[in-house]
Amino acid sequence: MSLMFSAILRALPLRCQLCHHRLDQHQYPWCKSCHANLPRPPRCLHCGLPTPYEMESCGRCLTSPPLWNRLSCVSSYTFPYDKLLHRFKYQGHYWLAPSLAKLLATEIDQPAPVLLPVPMHWQRHWRRGFNHSNVLARHLARQLQVQYEPNVLKRDRATRQQQGLNRQSRLSNLNNAFSIKGVMPEHVALVDDIVTTGTTLNQLCRLLRGHGVKHIDVYCVCRTPPPAD
Numbered sequence: 001m002s003l004m005f006s007a008i009l010r011a012l013p014l015r016c017q018l019c020h021h022r023l024d025q026h027q028y029p030w031c032k033s034c035h036a037n038l039p040r041p042p043r044c045l046h047c048g049l050p051t052p053y054e055m056e057s058c059g060r061c062l063t064s065p066p067l068w069n070r071l072s073c074v075s076s077y078t079f080p081y082d083k084l085l086h087r088f089k090y091q092g093h094y095w096l097a098p099s100l101a102k103l104l105a106t107e108i109d110q111p112a113p114v115l116l117p118v119p120m121h122w123q124r125h126w127r128r129g130f131n132h133s134n135v136l137a138r139h140l141a142r143q144l145q146v147q148y149e150p151n152v153l154k155r156d157r158a159t160r161q162q163q164g165l166n167r168q169s170r171l172s173n174l175n176n177a178f179s180i181k182g183v184m185p186e187h188v189a190l191v192d193d194i195v196t197t198g199t200t201l202n203q204l205c206r207l208l209r210g211h212g213v214k215h216i217d218v219y220c221v222c223r224t225p226p227p228a229d
């Protein structure tokens with residue numbers, strides 16, 4: 001965040017994004033009572049999807065388990081998180097990153113010692129102006145007081161957006177799209193803003209496991225159910 005922008009932000013009265021009550025800086029983006037009233041469905045601790053009650057592994061995970069160990073998220077991709085993430089990702093409101101990281105940090109019990117942002121190809125990075133996963137992971141690492149490693153995973157090939165592709169196309173779209181650099185610790189966490197199908201994450205998990213990583217967590221702001229194939 002630029003110094004000038006921080007100064008402007010400090011000078012402006014902050015408002016809760018939901019009820020418009022005045023806030024202090026630490027509460028942004030919404031006040032405690034609005035936050036307490038947002039829906040928090042129980043989830044499967046493995047895939048992170050909503051379940052009737054909290055469980056270690058849902059039926060879907062027992063049939064085809066994701067290659068990560070545990071997923072922590074704040075919400076489904078629904079109001080008001082969808083609006084917030086849209087502003088963060090597509091409207092360049094990168095100053096929302098500390099608030100998003102703070103919301104996510106409260107969901108994580110025993111943080112991985114190293115956070116790896118899901119890599120973006122340089123062309124997309126260049127078009128968008130910033131890599132949202134990098135920014136989010138950097139702030140999250142600060143909140144959790146762990147290491148942030150933005151250069152370990154690399155996207156070597158520009159891939160089409162995964163959204164809208166069927167399962168087979170998603171897999172071939174990602175074949176050999178990523179590479180890894182350096183010696184890996186046994187426990188890491190992958191960080192992204194939204195997890196939908198999990199295909200990209202599974203591909204990264206395969207790569208990390210091949211490099212000796214034993215335990216992989218996933219930290220994301222929103223976890224949405226995958227579309228039906």
Ligand SMILES: [Zn+2]
Binds near residue numbers: 021
């Ligand atoms: Zn409020």
Ligand SMILES: [Zn+2]
Binds near residue numbers: 046047048049057
């Ligand atoms: Zn599950």
